[in-house]
Amino acid sequence: MNVFDELEGKKSVFKDRRFLDHRFLPDKLPHREEQIRAIAKYWVEALKGVTPPDITIYGKTGTGKTAVAKFAMKQLNEASKNSNVNVRTEYIRCTDYTTEYQVLARLCQQFGKDVPYRGWTKAEVINTFRSLFKKNVFGQDLILIVVLDEIDILLKNDGDGLLYTLTRTDNVSILSISNYVDFKKFIKPRVRSSLRDREIVFPPYAAPQLVDILNERSKLSFNDGVLEDDVIPLCAALAAREEGDARYALDLLRTAGEIADEQGSDVVKGEFVREAKEYIEHNKVTDIIMTLPSQQQRVLEAILYLTKRGEEITSGRLYEVYKKISQGDFVSYRRIFDFVNELELLGLISTNTVSKGRGKGRTNIIKLQCDTSVLENALWM
Ligand SMILES: Nc1ncnc2c1ncn2[C@@H]1O[C@H](COP(=O)(O)OP(=O)(O)OP(=O)(O)O)[C@@H](O)[C@H]1O
Ligand SMILES: [Mg+2]
Numbered sequence: 128m129n130v131f132d133e134l135e136g137k138k139s140v141f142k143d144r145r146f147l148d149h150r151f152l153p154d155k156l157p158h159r160e161e162q163i164r165a166i167a168k169y170w171v172e173a174l175k176g177v178t179p180p181d182i183t184i185y186g187k188t189g190t191g192k193t194a195v196a197k198f199a200m201k202q203l204n205e206a207s208k209n210s211n212v213n214v215r216t217e218y219i220r221c222t223d224y225t226t227e228y229q230v231l232a233r234l235c236q237q238f239g240k241d242v243p244y245r246g247w248t249k250a251e252v253i254n255t256f257r258s259l260f261k262k263n264v265f266g267q268d269l270i271l272i273v274v275l276d277e278i279d280i281l282l283k284n285d286g287d288g289l290l291y292t293l294t295r296t297d298n299v300s301i302l303s304i305s306n307y308v309d310f311k312k313f314i315k316p317r318v319r320s321s322l323r324d325r326e327i328v329f330p331p332y333a334a335p336q337l338v339d340i341l342n343e344r345s346k347l348s349f350n351d352g353v354l355e356d357d358v359i360p361l362c363a364a365l366a367a368r369e370e371g372d373a374r375y376a377l378d379l380l381r382t383a384g385e386i387a388d389e390q391g392s393d394v395v396k397g398e399f400v401r402e403a404k405e406y407i408e409h410n411k412v413t414d415i416i417m418t419l420p421s422q423q424q425r426v427l428e429a430i431l432y433l434t435k436r437g438e439e440i441t442s443g444r445l446y447e448v449y450k451k452i453s454q455g456d457f458v459s460y461r462r463i464f465d466f467v468n469e470l471e472l473l474g475l476i477s478t479n480t481v482s483k484g485r486g487k488g489r490t491n492i493i494k495l496q497c498d499t500s501v502l503e504n505a506l507w508m
Contacts, residue, residue: 139350140387140395146347147381149374152197153347157339158332159191165327166199166302173214173270174206179300181322185308186329189372192304195329196274203272213267218274221281227289230281231256234273253292260298271299278303282313290314294321331371337363340373341380349384349395357397358383365404379403412497415473416505424506425452426466430476430495431502440493442467467493475502 145151156163162184172179184192200216207214217237224230228245231252235242238259242252260269273293275281281289293299303324311319332340341359359380366376382403387395416427429448433440442463450457458466470476479492495502 137388138393140353140384140393141348142350143348144381144384146344147377147384149377152194152201153343154198155343156191156194156198157343158336159195159329162191162195162327162329163199163202165325166195167202169325170199170203170272170300173203173272173300174210174212176212176268176270178270178298179272181294181301181324182303183324183326184302184304184329185326186306187331187370187372188306189366189370189374189376190329190331191373192329193276196276196302196304200272200274211267212270214270214272216272216274218276220276221279222277225281226285227281227292228252230275230289231292234271235259249288256292257296260296268298272302273299274302274304276304277306279305279307279310279313282310287314287318290322291318294318332367332373332376333371334360334363334367337366337371337373337376341376344377345380348381353387353393354395355397358395358400361397361400365400375407378407382406409498409501412475412501413505415475416502422453422458423466423470425449425457426463427470427475427502428452428506430493431499431506434495434499442491442493445493467491 146153166182169179169182184196186192197218200218203214203216215238217234219230219233221230224233228247228249232242232244232247235252235255240255240259242255259271262268275289290301293301301322301324314322338359341362345354345359362376362379362383365379366372369375379400380403383395383399386399386402386406387393390399392399416424419427426445426449429445429452430440432448432452433444438444442460445467446460446463449463467476467478471478475495475497477494477496479494480489481492482489
């Protein structure tokens with residue numbers, strides 16, 4: 128038997144796992160009707176030939192910001208097909224296009240203008256972008272709605288120049304999406320005054336709302352009757368604790384299904400959800416460790432070594448071991464403190480200041496906060 132036939136024919140609890148993928152945009156977004164209507168209420172202006180006001184969306188991770196924005200874009204595009212106005216929506220993820228230049232070049236390219244991603248002056252790109260809004264041959268005005276997802280990244284990276292340019296181009300409306308309420312601290316007053324935006328807040332999902340979301344998605348992705356009754360409520364409860372993150376809830380559900388398949392089980396059980404949680408957390412820690420700079424990995428290696436020997440870890444002892452491991456290529460004792468702080472912020476270790484007894488001063492005791500076997504695997508992968 129061919130290995131692929133075998134795998135293809137393998138029985139699975141999934142009907143179609145694509146529907147649990149992050150990139151899939153469902154055509155129903157339960158518990159976000161209000162936010163979708165709020166956007167539509169402003170954007171409807173575009174269908175009357177008027178540039179809509181700018182909008183800002185805030186909310187923690189996994190609260191549906193990207194999904195709702197894309198959903199609203201799709202709906203507007205459908206509605207504008209039946210109208211005689213020239214409305215365009217463009218989605219930009221600012222982790223992909225991280226500077227004003229890149230975003231404007233991308234927008235120009237979407238309109239068929241051949242702007243290279245480097246080499247031109249900023250003024251040339253801005254002029255080309257603005258030329259898009261000259262009346263076209265039909266004398267129609269173009270109205271452009273730009274969705275700037277994860278805008279904090281761009282503002283931190285490149286300042287507020289992009290917002291300055293866009294707010295000063297007639298017929299452009301911006302929808303910004305941010306994880307942080309205070310992202311406007313990156314915007315200078317001169318730009319803030321022209322960004323007269325309407326704000327829409329996305330609250331975290333509560334457990335019952337996550338149940339509804341998971342129910343919708345599971346109908347598409349799982350075979351009938353394979354989910355035991357406690358599976359969805361458990362995924363929802365665990366994700367509600369993680370700040371109402373729908374992405375995490377979907378990850379738990381998908382991973383629990385994968386565990387069922389791996390174990391050859393016909394049904395997804397509650398215990399698989401708990402296993403899924405462990406698995407996801409394990410992977411998260413592994414990712415963090417593997418992407419650390421190598422000097423920091425060595426500090427962790429030293430902490431692991433001392434932990435396994437059952438030694439109390441003081442900064443001095445840590446530096447000794449770190450230096451040995453580093454074999455000549457090491458940083459100063461002072462720099463180690465920065466590393467220790469960063470590792471603590473990442474939640475990989477904890478530190479505790481203790482007094483060494485009268486007159487002997489104080490010292491820092493470092494403790495590992497993740498599983499030694501996880502750390503070992505990640506460091507030697
Ligand atoms: N109301 C909802 N109904 C169905 N699926 C949802 C809903 N809200 C979020 N999701 C799904 O949860 C996942 C995360 O949502 P989304 O990417 O929109 O979050 P986000 O707020 O943009 O998060 P981040 O800040 O991390 O970018 C996506 O797969 C999305 O389809
Ligand atoms: Mg998003």
